[in-house]
Amino acid sequence: MSITEENPSGEELRERYKIERNKRLRNDGPEQYLEPTGRFAHLLEDPYTKIEDREPRKDEVTVAIIGGGFAGLCAGARLKEAGIKDVTIIEGGGDVGGVWYWNRYPGAMCDTAAMVYLPLLEETNNFPSAKYVYGHEIHAHAQRIAETFDLYEGALFSTTVQEARWDETINKWIVKTDRGDELKAQFLVMGTGPMHNPKLPGISGIEDFNGHMFHTARWDYDYTGGDRTGSPMDRLSDKRVGIIGTGATAVQCIPHLAKTSGDLYVFQRTPSSIDVRNNRSLTDEDFNSLQTGWQKEWLDNFATLQSGGFADKDLVKDGWTDIAIRIRDRIITKIQDNPGAELDDVWMEAFSESDDEKMNEIRSRVNSIVTDGTVAESLKPWYRQLCKRPCFHDEYLQAYNNPKTHLIDTDGRGVERIDETGIWANGEHYELDCIVLASGFEVHIVHSAHYETYGKEAESLNEHWDGGMKSLHGINIHGFPNLFILGLAQGGSLVANVTHNFSETSTAIAAMISNCLETGCETLEPTAEAETNWVERLQIQDRGFLANCTPGYYNNEGHETTDRDLFSTARFPDGSVAFFNYLTNWVNSGEYEGISFN
Numbered sequence: 001m002s003i004t005e006e007n008p009s010g011e012e013l014r015e016r017y018k019i020e021r022n023k024r025l026r027n028d029g030p031e032q033y034l035e036p037t038g039r040f041a042h043l044l045e046d047p048y049t050k051i052e053d054r055e056p057r058k059d060e061v062t063v064a065i066i067g068g069g070f071a072g073l074c075a076g077a078r079l080k081e082a083g084i085k086d087v088t089i090i091e092g093g094g095d096v097g098g099v100w101y102w103n104r105y106p107g108a109m110c111d112t113a114a115m116v117y118l119p120l121l122e123e124t125n126n127f128p129s130a131k132y133v134y135g136h137e138i139h140a141h142a143q144r145i146a147e148t149f150d151l152y153e154g155a156l157f158s159t160t161v162q163e164a165r166w167d168e169t170i171n172k173w174i175v176k177t178d179r180g181d182e183l184k185a186q187f188l189v190m191g192t193g194p195m196h197n198p199k200l201p202g203i204s205g206i207e208d209f210n211g212h213m214f215h216t217a218r219w220d221y222d223y224t225g226g227d228r229t230g231s232p233m234d235r236l237s238d239k240r241v242g243i244i245g246t247g248a249t250a251v252q253c254i255p256h257l258a259k260t261s262g263d264l265y266v267f268q269r270t271p272s273s274i275d276v277r278n279n280r281s282l283t284d285e286d287f288n289s290l291q292t293g294w295q296k297e298w299l300d301n302f303a304t305l306q307s308g309g310f311a312d313k314d315l316v317k318d319g320w321t322d323i324a325i326r327i328r329d330r331i332i333t334k335i336q337d338n339p340g341a342e343l344d345d346v347w348m349e350a351f352s353e354s355d356d357e358k359m360n361e362i363r364s365r366v367n368s369i370v371t372d373g374t375v376a377e378s379l380k381p382w383y384r385q386l387c388k389r390p391c392f393h394d395e396y397l398q399a400y401n402n403p404k405t406h407l408i409d410t411d412g413r414g415v416e417r418i419d420e421t422g423i424w425a426n427g428e429h430y431e432l433d434c435i436v437l438a439s440g441f442e443v444h445i446v447h448s449a450h451y452e453t454y455g456k457e458a459e460s461l462n463e464h465w466d467g468g469m470k471s472l473h474g475i476n477i478h479g480f481p482n483l484f485i486l487g488l489a490q491g492g493s494l495v496a497n498v499t500h501n502f503s504e505t506s507t508a509i510a511a512m513i514s515n516c517l518e519t520g521c522e523t524l525e526p527t528a529e530a531e532t533n534w535v536e537r538l539q540i541q542d543r544g545f546l547a548n549c550t551p552g553y554y555n556n557e558g559h560e561t562t563d564r565d566l567f568s569t570a571r572f573p574d575g576s577v578a579f580f581n582y583l584t585n586w587v588n589s590g591e592y593e594g595i596s597f598n
Contacts, residue, residue: 013356020382021550023412024270033439034200036215039207043198043215048101049094051158056180061154062086063513064175064185066161066449069098071191071486073145074119074502078510080149081123084517088185089146089155090177096151097142098193099441100135104228105219105249106256108135111392112497113316115295116302119499122295124148127287131318132279132392136228156181164188165454166481171522173482186522187513191486191502192449201244201439205418212434216249217441223434226260233260241265242423242430244415245438246272251391253438258399265406265430267423269414270388270550273362273381275319277392299500300577306496307575308347319392320496323385326354355384369397378409387549447485455480468567472526472534472594473583475505476512481525484509490538492579493571504580511587512595521597530594538570 008016026032036043063079065072068091079087093101100108110117114128121127124144129137146152160178167174173188175181198217200206214220221227225235233256241261243250246268257264301315305324308331314321330350335341363380370376379397381388399405408425416424422432447469453461456479464470464479471477474491475484486509488494492501516524572579586593 008360010356016382017384017550018548020412021548024551026551028202032202034202034206036198036200039213040200040215043200043218046092046094046158047218048104049158051094054179056182057156058182060172060184060186061088062185062517063088063187063189064173064183065089065189065191066164066175067091067098067191067193067486068093068096068142068146068155068157069100069191069193070119070142070499071098071193071502071506072096072189073142073149073151073191074499074506075189075191075484075486075509076151077120077123077145077149078506079513080151082510082514084510084513085150087151087154088183089151090159090161090175090181090183091155091157092160094158095139095143096146096155097139100138100142102217103135103249104221105135105216105253106224106226106228106230106233107252108228108249109133109252110138111248111389112320113302113318114138116298116316116497117499119503120145120148122292128282130279130281132277134228134230161449161451163451163454165458166456166483168456171481187482187484187516189484189486189509190447190449190453192447197450198441199439200437201415203244203415203418208420209418209422209432209435210420211422211432213437215437215439216253219253224260226256230256233257236261236434238262239433240431241434241436242267242432243436243438244423245440246270247438247440248272248389248391249440250438251393251396253436254405255393255395255399257436258402258405261404263404263406264402265408265423265432267408267410267415267425268378269410269412271379271381271409272391273359273383273385273388274365274379274396275322275358275362275390275392276365277319277394279394299497299503300580302497303492303494303500303577303580306494307577309575309577319390323354323358326358327351330354355386358385359383366397370400372400375400375407378407383550447487447489453480453483455483465568468564469569470531470535472531473505473508473586475508476524476526476531476595478526478528478531481523482516484512489569489571490535491572491583492576493569494576500576500580504583508583508587512592515590515592516597519597524592524595524597526594527596534594535567535570537573539573540566540570 062084065075068089072089073096076087076089095101109132113131114133118128118141126141126144161175162178163176165174173185175183175185198215212223224233226233237260239261240263241257242265244267251272254266298315301311304311305314305321308324308328327350330353331346334346334350366376366379370379400407410425422430459479469489471490474487474489477483486502486505488501492504494500512524
């Protein structure tokens with residue numbers, strides 16, 4: 001079927017989406033990516049902090065937190081607020097910040113408004129400089145949290161956990177690291193975050209290139225010049241630079257490469273959806289009217305709109321809330337026009353119509369910005385907006401109007417191979433001085449780690465979850481006493497603003513640990529019945545939407561999602577706001593229903 005309308009909709013659009021999806025399906029699916037080994041083993045190392053020799057720690061702590069990103073920092077802050085001072089963060093990087101410690105590529109910034117993305121703004125008396133802030137400011141905020149709550153005290157940086165094992169003879173967790181540490185922790189909090197190690201594209205010949213090559217997660221400013229605060233990359237002016245990937249990271253760094261490279265070649269398999277960002281600086285006028293508790297109000301407002309709820313106003317006003325409001329308003333209109341209609345049917349109609357409208361606007365925006373018609377057509381995304389991580393940028397599309405920026409669209413096939421001097425794509429060879437790999441990170445919505453955790457009777461967490469994740473509130477696990485997980489799955493599941501999940505969960509964790517210590521208990525653990533009841537209460541996500549999406553990490557690269565995965569990523573049926581409210585009431589009751597304290 002050919003697409004003849006400028007703004008197609010309905011079945012015609014579904015058919016185009018299907019055609020584009022099928023072009024991109026690969027037999028190897030998620031196995032197409034490689035772990036960093038050989039030439040790329042350095043991607044697992046830290047180029048930013050020199051590792052100093054130190055004596056291994058063999059002491060006892062009240063709480064050990066694995067991970068120094070926003071998950072671990074939120075947990076540490078809430079524990080300190082609760083009066084628990086003996087807290088040790090264990091972090092593989094040389095400083096706090098998590099992904100914002102590692103990601104220093106040019107243009108790195110949050111794609112959710114800083115007023116809701118940056119946690120603990122009120123508690124640290126900090127206001128972001130802009131609606132969307134750059135990575136160096138986000139990293140500085142992480143450091144501010146650590147300083148405010150004395151989380152640097154006793155922290156183990158440049159240290160990787162190798163094993164966590166529950167010792168039933170002393171009712172403590174034994175945490176072993178690659179630095180010889182053996183900590184005995186009464187409580188263990190896992191804040192490893194949804195993104196871990198960089199992943200590499202499985203392209204033939206990737207090891208053969210004789211020029212310079214690096215991953216965006218370890219940007220090489222020694223080669224490019226410039227720095228992460230935005231100084232021009234002046235050493236690229238005579239270089240032919242190729243970048244593989246056009247996802248969220250590439251969208252942010254390509255404008256900077258386009259400005260400074262001698263020639264920039266962008267190798268595209270699937271274009272990203274690029275909506276308006278409308279970033280702006282924030283001034284005192286934005287903050288003067290804020291009252292105590294303002295950030296919780298903003299967080300609840302954003303999450304409410306993301307959950308299809310009703311709010312008097314949209315405080316954030318961004319692309320995330322725009323699509324949510326469109327869907328909500330259509331639902332209202334349809335229910336008014338069709339009394340008695342099934343809500344599920346109404347929601348699906350409203351979603352489809354709103355998404356068609358939004359994506360047609362996004363494709364029209366490409367036409368309005370990109371001057372070359374052929375390039376513009378190649379930059380148009382043919383899938384539903386939430387099939388891939390939506391992107392928002394005001395300079396990305398404009399970069400293709402630079403005559404030195406060359407889009408190499410592979411029509412879904414991807415790069416063919418790499419050789420000693422460059423990249424092959426569409427049967428043509430492109431000689432390059434430098435190749436930038438923008439292939440992203442390993443992504444884990446369900447808790448995952450590069451170490452094993454052993455609970456009662458030495459059962460591993462992987463064994464325990466063989467049939468899928470089981471938990472109470474996505475936080476506690478039967479058979480794993482005094483263990484807490486900070487994540488998204490089986491809880492708030494708010495993907496649009498991941499840090500909100502961490503903040504709410506951390507408050508509950510601090511309350512549970514405080515209650516245990518205050519009542520003289522040694523352990524707390526969910527009962528098997530409570531865990532089962534919680535999991536049965538959750539809503540299994542429908543296969544349909546993501547199954548029909550263009551391949552990406554949201555849908556296992558287009559391969560069938562297993563029953564285990566669907567079970568693991570089940571969510572609270574009434575949405576993230578309802579879950580956060582439920583969790584707050586659960587804590588405030590003081591009963592901690594489902595938890596056994598001993």
